Amino acid sequence: MGAIAMEVTLRRSGGSVSATIPSEMARRFHLAPGDRIEAIETEQGILLSPFNPTLQEALALASEAARSYPLPQKRLAH
Template structure:
C-alpha cells in the first residue's frame, strides 16, 4: 500500500505521522521504535530490527551445527 505522508517540523527534527490503519497493520503504536533504512530507492521505514535478523541467522547456523547437542541439553 502506498500512502502519502506529510513531514512536519518538530523542534530540531522532522517528523512523519502514520495513518492509524497503517500503524495498526504494522502493529506499531506511539512510543514504539521503528527503523529508517536508506536504500537506493529511498527510505524504508520498518518496525523490523535488522540487527535482530542478523542475530537470528547466526543462531540458525549454530542450531543446525549443534542440533544433537542442543537436544541433549534440553532433556
C-alpha cells in the same frame, strides 16, 4: 500482503522533521505511540521497518571493527 503506498506529510518537530503514519497503516503493522522503528536509506528511498536490536548491535560491532582495524580494510579495497 502487497505494497500499499500512502501519502505522509512531514512536519517540523524541534530540530528534526517528523512523519505521521496513518492510523490504518499503524493498525495493520501493530504500531503504537512510543514503538521504535528503523529508518533505512535505500536506493529507492527511505524504508521504515520494525526496530531490530540484533541488527543495531551487529552494525555497532562492524563500525567498531572498522575503526580498530583500518589497514586490512584498505588492502581489501584495492
